[in-house]
Amino acid sequence: MAFSQALARRTWARWGGAPRRALLTLTVGSIAGAIALPLGVTFWYGVSAGPALWATLWHVRLLPLLGNTLALAGAVTAGSLLLGVLLAWLVERTDLPGRKIFGPLLTATLVIPCYLIAIWHVSFWGPGGLLARGLEAIFSASVSVPSIYGFLGVWLILVMATYPYVYTLARAALRSLDPQLEEAARSLGARRLTIFTRVTLPLLAPALAAGGLLAAVYVLSDYGVVAALRYETFTTAIYKQLTGRYDQAPAAALSTVLIALTVLLLVVQQRLWGRGRHYYKASQKALPLVRLGPWKWIALGSVGLVLLLGLLLPVGVSLYWLLEGLVRSNPSAVLWGASFPDLLRYAWHSLVSAGGAASLGLLLAWPLAYRAVRYGQRGLTRLAQAGQALPGVLIALALAFLLHRFVPSLYFTVWALIGAYIVRFFSHALQATEAGLARVPVRLEEAARSLGHPTLSVWRRVTLPLVAPSLAAGWTLIFLNALRELPATLLLRPPGFDTLPVRLWIAAGEGFYAQAAGPALLLIVLSLPMLYLLRVGDRPEVRHGD
């Protein structure tokens, strides 16, 4: 007995806590594996589709789809780069009136899910829409409105949805520029344009590349906007294939191509991210603002136009439809379950699934983040971020396949939905937890322990309070993203478990805009905490810690 105790003590001493680390590695490995599994399965499923299938796809589908998708991704990236940089420059570097208000307001478009922006633009510009009706009422003759459907419409909406990525990063980069560099250039006789292209732009390049790639990845994963505006990309093609055919091999094969494209972009993004030029910002003096002069009005007009298209029009149109639904009581309102208790039920479903995903996601992210921060082992963490390469449609495909094979009792349950959200948004959980843990000095924990506090007490009194703000931010981010998730929810929701996005999507798809307005507005209201998060992100020093 005494001998075995001594042996145990000696073993423990020799291995120095290695068993604990092995256990941690095991846990981390299984979580990362589980999160990355859907990506792997879809990829493998698609690759193993027979050559005959690939040949058919190649002849019939792939080229047009690649053309459509890449053209859109390219055009949207270019558009949001231009718009994002222009807006950031106007807000940061010119004497634009009201720039203090416009600054944060220009990111507020992120509060509205982009498929909602698309739906309301269709109901406004579309044939027989509000604009056409209004014009007809004024001129008492039908006036033709240019079609919102197709490439141009999709492009416009997606630029509205993605420019905030570029804008936020470009603004932060503009702020951190050392004014002395530009002053030096000016003193050497360079003109304003030369200064911009030779000094400012190269310094902004890393931020722009990162923002642009975010926009491109977004375009690849978007389902709602392209579907609402009748444009075919990989996501809509896969969705159609999934819902309209019994054989799911073609959907998986198309998914493989999409995954390859997305992973390629993400790898490039990671490379560029690390390449930021670091230099010492010697002067804290702010640069003199550029005087816009008469250009002021054009600048104000364009900022106003962006806010109108991205924020005011969608909110205004949904309010209009809500009022119309209330005033003209429509028998179909009953039919659509647009009554208040029904609305609350959908909201409850949304809250539960999104909240569950946020809580569970953070819980699962903890060991991974802990291992990454404390032991510097990030390999498995990378693996677990794979989910962000998967558009919602693909996650649904992969989870349906996996659950049906191995855990049929979970197939089409709330848990499947929560699982899909976790896979999709796990990288947010990881980043938040890692950022939080990085702020906890190990010495502080050790000090507490040396003062006789047991492990649990150390965690409770030292670690948690320090990590909590990051966890709260991460929770909110996952929650909000899951709340507005559309394609995976459409495909995986259990019977009777409609969420707000699902309801508004089905109603809008049938043209019952008044019945889509209630869930839409409720979704926007529930997304308002996003504004707080954006404000935090607005000040880069807060986001990056000290």
Added chain:
Amino acid sequence: MSLVKRSLLLAVLLLAPTTLAQPSGELIIYSGRSEPLIVPVIRLFQQQTGVKVTLQSGSATALANLVLQEQPNPRADVFIANDAGTLEFLKLKGALQPYISEKTRAIPEQFRARDGSWLGVSGRSRVLMYNTKLLKPEELPTSVFELTDPKWKNKIAMATTRNESVVAWVTALRLTKGDEFTKEYLFKLKANGIVTLNGHTDVRKAVGRGEFPLGLVNHYYYHLELRDGSPVGVLYPDQGPTDLGVLVNAAGAAIVKNAKRTKEAQLFLDFLASPQAQKLFAELNFEYPLLPGVPTAPGVRSLETIKLMPVRLDELGKELEKTLKLLDEVGLG
């Protein structure tokens, strides 16, 4: 907030979903029909019988796939499809449970499965609708085979080929005209710039608003658009003495094999065959009631006056997979 409170909150958030996991004691229906076309019928059923219904709406094929995958332990009790082919396909895969009663027997034989595996409840014919502001009656085509003519380039809308009514129509073309002809025809339609929209509701609205002069739809979509006040007309193609006729398909329902609430499911099928339900399909949706004696809605052309394609509904199911393969080879959106 104390740690205890915090962990309680976490526990609540984690456990809340389990309480919502599955409704019990309710009839679960998977419906592949457009939601507004089926909800009134289900409401009436709930009122009359007191049986609670959970409705899952979606694409008929996706839900049929789910019915297949969930065997032998299905969640759904009843499956509703917009196409007899899909129902027959499920029957051939052994996923349905036969049910014949006095009430279901009142539906004519050609509209239900021979062994009672599925029951047709409402009929629809494949027609063309047009915008009367854009087309004069003398400009109209008389046959679907004229739609490959360059004069219709970019002017026709149809529902996507993942829509089961479209698939059934293509199967009927294959059965009557052969695979090669059908494939060629679809390629020509594609080359002629036919536009495929998300569903028939989109097509009828697009034609009603004048985005497209012509649309390929089921007949009741024309009536629904007319009721909404749009300037639309209808055209029954291929009606000449030597012509092919139009396809008449049936939307229907079936009891899923191993269903947990068989009794309620049978009650529901009986209800669908009842005069009240049949009247709803006829009056709200402008479909053909299949129960003899129930009149079609005013303005709807009765089945007896239409020349029909010589295709049996059960053949639509047997040929389903071949049609899907052909459609994927054409790649018509």
